[in-house]
Amino acid sequence: DGMNKSNRIQASLLCMGVALNLTAQEYTTTPDAADKIVPPTPEWIAKITALAPAKATVKPAVPRRVLLFSLATGFKHKVIPHASEAVKVLGSKSGAYTVVESTDINMLAPEKLKAFDAVVLNNTCPKREYRNLFLDVLAERPEAERNQRAEELEKSLLDFVRGGKGLVALHGAIAVQNNSAAFSEMLGGSFDFHPARQSVTLDLVDPTHPLVAAFDGKSFVHNDEPYLFKNAYAEKNFRPLLEMNTGKLNAKTLKNPKVASDVRYVAWIKKYGKGRVFYCGPSHQPESYETPVLLRFILDGIQYALGDLPCDDSPIKPETRLTIKRGNTELFGYQILPMQNPQGGDAFKGSNFIHPLRTPKGFVVTDLQPKDHLHHFGVWWPWKHIKVDGRKIVCWELQKGEGLIQGRHATLQKNGFVSESDYIDRTAPSGPLVVLKEKVRVRSTDFSQPSANGYFLDIAITHRCATKSPVEIMAYRYSGFCYRGTASWNKDNSTLLTSMDKNRSDANFSRAEWVRVQGAASDGESAGVLLMGHQDNRDHPELLRTWNKDYNGALFVNFNPVQKTPWKFEPGKNYTRRYRLFVYDGEISKEQAKALREEYKNEK
Numbered sequence: 001d002g003m004n005k006s007n008r009i010q011a012s013l014l015c016m017g018v019a020l021n022l023t024a025q026e027y028t029t030t031p032d033a034a035d036k037i038v039p040p041t042p043e044w045i046a047k048i049t050a051l052a053p054a055k056a057t058v059k060p061a062v063p064r065r066v067l068l069f070s071l072a073t074g075f076k077h078k079v080i081p082h083a084s085e086a087v088k089v090l091g092s093k094s095g096a097y098t099v100v101e102s103t104d105i106n107m108l109a110p111e112k113l114k115a116f117d118a119v120v121l122n123n124t125c126p127k128r129e130y131r132n133l134f135l136d137v138l139a140e141r142p143e144a145e146r147n148q149r150a151e152e153l154e155k156s157l158l159d160f161v162r163g164g165k166g167l168v169a170l171h172g173a174i175a176v177q178n179n180s181a182a183f184s185e186m187l188g189g190s191f192d193f194h195p196a197r198q199s200v201t202l203d204l205v206d207p208t209h210p211l212v213a214a215f216d217g218k219s220f221v222h223n224d225e226p227y228l229f230k231n232a233y234a235e236k237n238f239r240p241l242l243e244m245n246t247g248k249l250n251a252k253t254l255k256n257p258k259v260a261s262d263v264r265y266v267a268w269i270k271k272y273g274k275g276r277v278f279y280c281g282p283s284h285q286p287e288s289y290e291t292p293v294l295l296r297f298i299l300d301g302i303q304y305a306l307g308d309l310p311c312d313d314s315p316i317k318p319e320t321r322l323t324i325k326r327g328n329t330e331l332f333g334y335q336i337l338p339m340q341n342p343q344g345g346d347a348f349k350g351s352n353f354i355h356p357l358r359t360p361k362g363f364v365v366t367d368l369q370p371k372d373h374l375h376h377f378g379v380w381w382p383w384k385h386i387k388v389d390g391r392k393i394v395c396w397e398l399q400k401g402e403g404l405i406q407g408r409h410a411t412l413q414k415n416g417f418v419s420e421s422d423y424i425d426r427t428a429p430s431g432p433l434v435v436l437k438e439k440v441r442v443r444s445t446d447f448s449q450p451s452a453n454g455y456f457l458d459i460a461i462t463h464r465c466a467t468k469s470p471v472e473i474m475a476y477r478y479s480g481f482c483y484r485g486t487a488s489w490n491k492d493n494s495t496l497l498t499s500m501d502k503n504r505s506d507a508n509f510s511r512a513e514w515v516r517v518q519g520a521a522s523d524g525e526s527a528g529v530l531l532m533g534h535q536d537n538r539d540h541p542e543l544l545r546t547w548n549k550d551y552n553g554a555l556f557v558n559f560n561p562v563q564k565t566p567w568k569f570e571p572g573k574n575y576t577r578r579y580r581l582f583v584y585d586g587e588i589s590k591e592q593a594k595a596l597r598e599e600y601k602n603e604k
Helices: 005-015 042-051 080-094 133-137 143-162 171-175 181-187 210-215 231-235 292-306 590-602
Strands: 027-029 065-069 098-102 118-122 166-170 190-193 198-204 219-224 228-230 239-244 265-272 275-280 321-326 329-335 353-357 385-388 391-394 403-413 416-425 433-444 454-465 471-473 481-484 494-498 514-520 526-533 543-546 556-560 567-569 575-585
Touching: 042 080, 042 292, 065 080, 080 098, 080 118, 080 292, 118 292, 133 143, 143 166, 143 181, 143 275, 166 171, 166 181, 166 292, 171 190, 181 190, 181 231, 181 275, 190 231, 198 403, 210 239, 210 292, 219 292, 228 231, 265 292, 275 292, 321 403, 321 416, 329 433, 385 433, 454 567, 481 526, 514 556, 514 590, 526 556, 526 590
Parallel strands: 027 219, 065 098, 065 118, 118 166, 166 275
Antiparallel strands: 190 228, 198 219, 198 239, 239 265, 265 275, 321 329, 329 353, 385 391, 385 471, 403 416, 416 433, 433 454, 454 575, 471 567, 481 556, 494 514, 514 526, 526 575, 543 556
C-alpha cells in the first residue's frame, strides 16, 4: 500500500484519535569544561559581554550601587576573576547597577555599607581552621580585639540585609561565616562538603517562577562541584529555584549515602528581615558563564536582591498531594505524604501513589483502599519483600509495621512531577533506617477534544541503596508495579486482555508486554487503561500477577520483575524501571493496543 510500518502504525492511531507526540526532556548545556582554568582574557570578557542581556528584566526604581566583594582567605577558586567580570558586565551592559569591587573587609563596616544597595560575595571562602573570613584577616590582632572586630563586621552585614538591603552569594561564598548560626540563617544554609567535580544536572523547582524564566523551562547541565549544605539548610526556610538531580551524579559519588539523603537545592532566594538574599551555587567553572541562560539568571537574582524584581520568595510549604490538570480538567492526583484518616486506621497511612486517575472525560479508572485490600492504592509500585543485612522486611503490607515506603517531597514540572521517597526498615536494630532511596518521574501528554480521546502517562522509577549494604529485592508472586481498577468494574462489565492473548481466566503468572483493561463508564459508554512495560525493564516481558473472578472480578494488574528470581541492588548504582499508561475514553482494539506498544518500543 506504499506505507512503511511506522506510517501504518501512526495512521492506525490517528484513526482512533490518539495524540502521539510526547514532549522530549530538554536541557541547556554549557561548553565543555577545560582541564585548567586560566584567568579571563580580553577575548573571554568580550564573549561574556556579547552573551549578557542587553537590558535588565525590570528597570531599576533608582540608580543602584553594588559592592562586589571578592576576598578569599582559604580556598581560592580560580573562577573568582571570571565571576567578577560577569557581575560587572551584567551591570554595565544592562544598566541595572554600578559596581564597586573590593577585597577590604573594612568596606563591610556600617559606615561603608550605607552607600550600597546590595553586596555580592564572590567565592569568599575562609580557611578551614575557623571557617570565618573576618577572623582570618584579623589574625595578627590580639585575640579579644580580633574577636570583637570580627563580630562587629558580621553584625554589620546581618544588619545591612535585615534593614532592607540585598545580599548575593556566589558558589563558595556560602562558606564565608560557615560556623555562624546567624549567618547560616540569613544565607539559608552553610557549606557541608562536595564530591569531585563532574557533570551536574540542575532541574527547575518551579518552571513558572519568574526568577528561572531564563531557563525557558529546561534543565541546566554543566560541569561543577556538587555542593551539599548543612545547618540552616535543614529548615529550607527559603524559596528554592534550582535542584541538583542527584540521580544523574556519577556512580562513585552515589556510593556516599549522604549525597542522596535529602533534596539538594543549589540556588534559592529568601527574605531576611526587610532585606533579600540570593544564593547561586553555579559555578566552579568559567564555562558555565558562557551561556546567556546563566548570565540572565544571575542578573535576575541580583535585581531581586536589589529590590527591583519582586517575586514570591516565601518558602515552599510541604504539600501532601499534587493534582495535575490539563486546562480545567483534573487528570490525576499524587499522594506525596502519608494519608490522613485512612480506612483501617493509622497503620494504613499510605503515600507515594497515583489516585484518582481520570480519563479525559473525567471517569476515574482507579480505586483507593478497597475493602478487600486496604493497602491497595490506585497506581503504585512497592516491593513485597526486601532483604538488608540478613533482615527480611515486608514493604507491601505497610500495616505489618516492618517496612514503610515514605513519600518525602514532590516537585511539579511541565505536564507532571518528580517525587522522592524512602524505603524505611522499621525493624533495624538501632531504630528506623532508610535502606532504599526512590525517585519517580511522571509525565503526561496533552490531549484535545474531539481529535484525541486519551493521553499517555510515562512513569520512570529509580532506586538506589541508601546504606553501604546491598539490598535484595526478594522473589515473590506479587511485587513491583501495580494497578487497581475502579470499584465499579466487575466480571460482568469489564475485560482484561494481554499482549499474549490472555484474559481474566489465564493471564495470571503469564508474561506480557501490555495489558488492556476496559469497562463501562458512568456515561453509559466505555473507558480504559492500557498498561505497557518498557523493553529495558528487568525480566521483560515481565511476569504478571492478576486475578480471575476473585472479589467479584475486581481488576488487579501487577508487572513483576522478581516473580521468579531476586534482584540485588548494589550501593552506588541506579536501578530503573519504566512504564507507560494510555488512559482513554471509549474502547481500543487489540490491534490498536499492539500499535501503541510498538510506538513506545521504537521511541528513543
